[in-house]
Amino acid sequence: MELFDVYPLYNITPVKGEGCYVFDESGKKYLDLYGGHAVTSIGHAHPKYVKAIQEQVSKLGFYSNSIKNPLQKELADRLEEVSGVQDYSLFLCSSGAEANENALKVASFHTGKDRVIYFENAFHGRTSGVVAITDNENIKAPFNLGHKATKLAFNDTDPLKAEIEKEDVAAVIFEVIQGVGGLDEASSEFYKEAAEICKENKVMLIVDEVQSGYGRTGDFFAFQKHSIRPDIITMAKGMGNGFPIGGILIDNNISSKYGMLGTTFGGNHLACAAGISVLDAIKKENLMQNTAEISEYIKEEAARIPEIKKIKGRGLMIGLVFDFEIASLRKELLFEYQVFTGASANKKLLRILPPLNIKKEHFKSFFDALKKALKSQTKKIEASS
Numbered sequence: 001m002e003l004f005d006v007y008p009l010y011n012i013t014p015v016k017g018e019g020c021y022v023f024d025e026s027g028k029k030y031l032d033l034y035g036g037h038a039v040t041s042i043g044h045a046h047p048k049y050v051k052a053i054q055e056q057v058s059k060l061g062f063y064s065n066s067i068k069n070p071l072q073k074e075l076a077d078r079l080e081e082v083s084g085v086q087d088y089s090l091f092l093c094s095s096g097a098e099a100n101e102n103a104l105k106v107a108s109f110h111t112g113k114d115r116v117i118y119f120e121n122a123f124h125g126r127t128s129g130v131v132a133i134t135d136n137e138n139i140k141a142p143f144n145l146g147h148k149a150t151k152l153a154f155n156d157t158d159p160l161k162a163e164i165e166k167e168d169v170a171a172v173i174f175e176v177i178q179g180v181g182g183l184d185e186a187s188s189e190f191y192k193e194a195a196e197i198c199k200e201n202k203v204m205l206i207v208d209e210v211q212s213g214y215g216r217t218g219d220f221f222a223f224q225k226h227s228i229r230p231d232i233i234t235m236a237k238g239m240g241n242g243f244p245i246g247g248i249l250i251d252n253n254i255s256s257k258y259g260m261l262g263t264t265f266g267g268n269h270l271a272c273a274a275g276i277s278v279l280d281a282i283k284k285e286n287l288m289q290n291t292a293e294i295s296e297y298i299k300e301e302a303a304r305i306p307e308i309k310k311i312k313g314r315g316l317m318i319g320l321v322f323d324f325e326i327a328s329l330r331k332e333l334l335f336e337y338q339v340f341t342g343a344s345a346n347k348k349l350l351r352i353l354p355p356l357n358i359k360k361e362h363f364k365s366f367f368d369a370l371k372k373a374l375k376s377q378t379k380k381i382e383a384s385s
């Protein structure tokens, strides 16, 4: 049987991972500055993570959500402690799209309303409700177009006010730093004012921290820098270091009722064990501090490279902007220098999303490779013009 062909693939087969490296079947070593798309938060095959999963699966890997699972409460308590957010409740699911889908549902149940405001360049996932509030018409099927969703310009509160005054809006959703969209971050004033407008009008503010959360920006959640309090926070990627787990934090002012949300796999024993070990590592290994420090180093080094025209993002969610399209540069970094990097909707932006325990020496070798690759890319560009 063939696989349903939806992913353009690089001709590389990683079979092993260790820290910030992955290895292919011939033993070739790749520096992972992509983190499997911002997922590998504490590093590949982190020993405590491996141990936690092995021990849990040998006891009980799964049972349904119809029984008591103390690991869910342990995860919630650890999350509160490590993230510093308070007076929220946790609902567990298995992916980023599912987290956002559930957040929209909670907002709609709570307000009794059905329209959602999203922003230009947003990416919130591929299931029906969240693809409807994603700014990419190419990935919406006719079935997805039935939702009441309104797209607005990012960083402008006037249109937001005007839409909310129509009194049919359940939720406003944004990524504080847009990932797939290309690392744009609005001003603190925008976030604060948007939060205020939502509060005054009893509209739910959903912050999508699926990519930016779990320490990736140097803060546990990216919104914390802007001192706002979302009604609902969604999480996934870094949460399980690759084990599929997502979640939403719901303000305690929003009440729950049986059957309102549910899932078979969400919050299972194995997922919780993985999630708890990730939080342990983030805390015990000071990974948020490391993220902030390495980020400064990257920004300093990148500023010395003339071909880099702009540095976007925060922490280890960085975009290096060039004045040419980077597809060929990315390929050269991967195939000539064995460095994984990421792309985005902005074709001139190289994305850096490594494990949060990465060290300066990894970036030293990246910048050496980048400088060499830039030389050969410049030659190619000159030859073709």
Ligand SMILES: Cc1ncc(COP(=O)(O)O)c(C=O)c1O
Pocket (backbone or CB within 6 Å): 095, 096, 097, 098, 100, 123, 124, 125, 126, 175, 179, 180, 208, 209, 210, 211, 212, 236, 237
């Ligand atoms: C900000 C954001 N939200 C949601 C999603 C969807 O997550 P998933 O692919 O786990 O469904 C992504 C995935 O890239 C994302 O970056």
